[in-house]
Amino acid sequence: MYPSSLLIYHTLYTSTVMAEAHQAVAFQFTITPEGINLHLSYQALNQIYLSGLRSWKKRISRIRNRIIKGVYPASPSSWLFVVIPILAVMYMQSDPSLGLIDKIREHLPLSLSLSAQGQTLLSALVFSTLLWLSLILTLRFCLKLLLSYHRWMFELHGRISTKTKVWATLVRLLSGRKPLLYSYQMSLPHLPVPPIKDTLERYLESVKPMLSAAEFQRMTKLAAEFENSLGSRLQRYLKLKALWATNYVSDWWEEYVYLRGRGPIMVNSNYYGMDFLYVTPTANQAARAGNTITALFLYRRKVNREELKPSRIPGTVIPLCAAQCERIFNTTRTPGEETDVLQHWQDSEFVAVYHRGRYFRLWVYHAGRLLSPREIQYQIQMILDDPSPPFPGEDKLGALTAGNRVPWARVRKQYFSSGVNKKSLDCIEKAAFFVTLDDQEEGMMGEESSGNLGRYAKSLLHGKCYDRWFDKSFSIVVYKNGKSGLNAEHSWADAPIVAHLWEYTLATDKFQLGYMTDGNCRGEVRHFLPHPQRLNWDIPAEVQAQIFDSLAVAQALADDVDCYVFPFREFGKGLIKKMKTSPDSFVQLALQLAYYRNKGAFCLTYEASMTRLFREGRTETVRSCSNESCDFVHALDAEEDREHCLKLFQKAAEKHQNLYRLAMTGSGIDRHLFCLYVVSKYLGAESSFLKEVLSEPWRLSTSQTPVQQMELFDLVNHPEFISLGGGFGPVADDGYGVSYIIMGEEMISFHVSSKHSCTVTDSRKFGCQISQAMMDQMSLLSPDFRTPTQGSPDKRS
Structure with a gap:
């Protein structure tokens, strides 16, 4: 006997399966003494036809997109702009190919079956097509060279050089009017391998605030020994990989950081x-599920048809790599x-x-x-x-x-x-x-x-x-x-890809x-x-x-996970920008100030940056704790002279922005050292320097959730439709994970995580210290800003 609930389910399941089986059978036939009796299900045949039609439409769309991408930054119709002038010149009894058309005609395999005029026409079309493809490759090479120029990021706002202005104009001219999602992929430059000397210098500079004089001297000695011995050998192998690999970091990063993890x-x-x-x-x-699922499939349709606009650096025409979009849907980690x-x-x-x-x-x-x-x-x-x-x-x-x-x-x-x-x-x-x-x-x-x-x-x-x-x-x-x-x-991908998907889903x-x-x-x-x-x-x-x-x-x-999420409503990027400061630098300095008040010391700080200016680029680390940020924190916490603190703040903010630009343009520290370590493992060579560097804990791990499609949200007329962003778990057992989203002009949301098992971390307390640090910094930048007197924890708590 079935229990009543099981009986109901059995009846529903059986009827459903029977109905589906009935619909799935497109035709049946039986052999009788009178002959073959054929029964057709026109409804099932129609469904098969429509499903097949959708499949063929998708195939045709993919072929069409491959052709459009294959000739970018030109367009398929540009072929006519090459063919027609050449045929016109030939019609006037002139040879625009300098004899190449005649050479092609001599080697045509169909020369015996075509008339002389047909052979000439076909030869002209072959020459025109080859010339067209050569022009496409030339344009693509030029665009790749232009996209390899990154000095524009280091120029001060309002002081753009003539060289950069000319460069920006050329990029716009070669970018095409309506690129598909993946149109720029073949034109993106490869991630360069930085000089090992530069990487080691930047590394030593980044760890100096956390080390005593003796410890820093020891690390300097280790770095010098590594550079002069094993490092140069590993660097040669890494440059060799960069010559043939699309990206010398991404495949190893995906495999060794993510897929080989056994926890x-x-x-x-x-x-x-x-x-x-x-x-x-x-x-x-x-x-809600119905609309959400529909919105996600509409997004997938845009990805499949490549109808999404390529992501770009905000306020510019500079494209970002879209390779990670390919695996958003229908993907599983087995x-x-x-x-x-x-x-x-x-x-x-x-x-x-x-x-x-x-x-x-x-x-x-x-x-x-x-x-x-x-x-x-x-x-x-x-x-x-x-x-x-x-x-x-x-x-x-x-x-x-x-x-x-x-x-x-x-x-x-x-x-x-x-x-x-x-x-x-x-x-x-x-x-x-x-x-x-x-x-x-x-x-x-x-x-x-x-x-x-x-x-x-x-x-x-x-x-x-x-x-x-x-x-x-x-x-x-x-x-x-x-x-x-x-x-x-x-x-399979980093947070900006998922954030773009989620923005579209919520808005749709x-x-x-x-x-x-x-x-x-x-x-x-x-x-x-x-x-x-x-x-x-x-x-x-x-x-x-x-x-x-x-x-x-x-x-x-x-x-064990301790999460504290809070929207910071006292001010947002609007007021920060009025102070002529980068919102991201402002928040990162506030995190340094909060951590120092929380622990009484500084630590290695991980801020995620992206390297999607390069083909198949993923992330790089911005080591946000710098000598300049530490000087500012010491001065502000000691309540030194305002002008002195303000000067140190500006210096620290500029340093942070420069570190971020270096990470974005392929001159970061950590991915280079990581790949050198992988090469050393392949060669069976031990490096005490690399082993120590890669074992250093990130006690403060931070990430900004990017807002990429503000046009989808009318926050001026509907400020209630503001997103909280997202977050992640703590990276170190005795550290904090902090994610934040700068949404709209008047709010910044923070997600703080740590572990209950650690007696020296407390997500709520650290969140309150972040809030206080934000207000203290704004009071420094704007003396007219008044911090709330109630409900705010003491800045030294």
């Missing part, structure tokens, strides 16, 4: 993004015993959905058509209303992706490589992305908003440790009260798709759509035991 990727690698701070577009969970592997599929017409311990496959395309938001909402509601219980071991299956990688790799290989488990796992891994319908409520609720925001951050970062699929490129979380967020895996969800007055999605529902499919599992006791072991590891890691 949990949850918290340690994955990061999160939040919803709007003040607004929840609808309280209907199914409706575990291995020694190293993980990133698997990417060309297309996927479904998403994987988790709700209350059950996994579902939800088709979002039907007969080649993307379902409407209302139709997806209807499907999601069916999942929410489904009363069926999880299969044994299914409810906490996701914990395997949250624990250590080796046990997950072994279990996957032994128990998920065949049968029903493989089929269900394939549905999750090949899905466009993962969706969790969370049964909790999150967001800024009630009077204790900071505590709620901290819980919201922890939920997105790790959830219950089994209700997210941490291996997916990204997972969407939709809460019971309609709040949403995402969790992203880090190995609210401002383009929208909702009815009752909170439902817009549109109609066609009830003959295939229902969501329950994924079946056969999970033996051995796997269930490993699930609980992985869950125990993940739970201990999650419980």
Whole structure:
């Protein structure tokens, strides 16, 4: 006998499968004494036709885009501008090729089957095409040379040289009018290998504030020995790699920093993004999921068609590498015993959905058509209303992706490589992305908003440790009260790529798709759509035991995370820019001031910068703690003369901006030293200098969440639609992770993380010190600025 809930599920599941099987059969035939009896299902044939038509349209679109990209910065039509003048000159009995057309005619394989006039015409077309391709290669080479010029970044605002003005004009002329997403890829320069002497000098300068005189002298000696012995040998191998590799850093960075890590990727690698701070577009969970899923697939369509505009340096025409966009969707990190592997599929017409311990496959395309938001909402509601219980071991299956990688790799290989488990796992891994319908409520609720925001951050970062699929490129979380967020895996791309996706999703969800007055999605529902499919599992006791072991590891890691999230509302980038200061430099100096007050000392500070000015560039480290920043912090904390402090602040801010520019233009420190270390391991050579450098802890790890599409948000008329950005877990056991987003003109949001197990860190306390440091700096820059007298902690606390 079935329990009542199981009986209901069995009936629903059987009818759904039968309906899908009926639709899937396009024709049936039987052999009778009277002959062959053929039965056609025109509805099924029509769906097959429409699905095939969509597939062919995508193929044609890809071919078209390849041609357009292949001839960029020219256009396919420019071929006519070469052919027509050459034919016109030949018509006037002149040879524009200086005899080359005759040479081509002599070697034509079809010379016997064509008339003399036809041979001449064909030879002229071949010559014109070769000339056209040569011009394209020349233009591309010129554009690559222009994009290799980076001195413009180091020029003072308002004091642009004539050389830079001419350069900017030439870049605009060669950039084309309507580039596709990947049009610039072949024109981007390769990341250069910096001189080892320069890297070591910058390294020693960066560690000087943290070392005593004796320690600095010892490190200087180690660096000199390394440069004069092993370093020069490693540098030669690295330059050799840079000659043939597209990017001498990115493949090793992806493999050794991310994919070869054997610990949990949850918290340690994955990061999160939040919803709007003040607004929840609808309280209907199914409706929010419907619009969010639709917006994400619209974004995927733009990526596939390359309709997204190439990202650029703000305020310029300088393009950024878009290679990371290729793996946003249909991508999964699969575990291995020694190293993980990133698997990417060309297309996927479904998403994987988790709700209350059950996994579902939800088709979002039907007969080649993307379902409407209302139709997806209807499907999601069916999942929410489904009363069926999880299969044994299914409810906490996701914990395997949250624990250590080796046990997950072994279990996957032994128990998920065949049968029903493989089929269900394939549905999750090949899905466009993962969706969790969370049964909790999150967001800024009630009077204790900071505590709620901290819980919201922890939920997105790790959830219950089994209700997210941490291996997916990204997972969407939709809460019971309609709040949403995402969790992203880090190995395939960096935060700016995911931030761009999430900005588009939030804006499209609210401002383009929208909702009815009752909170439902817009549109109609066609009830003959295939229902969501329950994924079946056969999970033996051995796997269930490993699930609980992985869950125990993940739970201990999650419980240790201390998150504090707060929006800083006293001022934003508007006031900072009025002080003629870079907002990022202002925040980084405030973090240095806060950390010094928190620990009474300075530490190595990691600030993430990007190297996407170069092909396949990813990130570089800005070592934000400098001699100049330390001098400023000492002076301000000792309450020295204002003019003296102001001079030190300006000097420190300029130093930070210069460090950031160096990192962006390929003259950073850490990626170069990292690659030298990898080469030394390949050669079996030991370096005490490199070993010590790469073991130094980053006790303050920081990152700014970039805002890239402000045109999507009208914050002037609708300031409530402001995003909180996102954050990540602590990098060092005794340190802090700080993420911030400078959104709009009047607010900066901070995400602070640390570990409860460390007795010398406290995320809330450090967050309050950041807030106080921000206000103290503004009081220095603007004497008219008044800090609040209530609710602000003492700056020395």
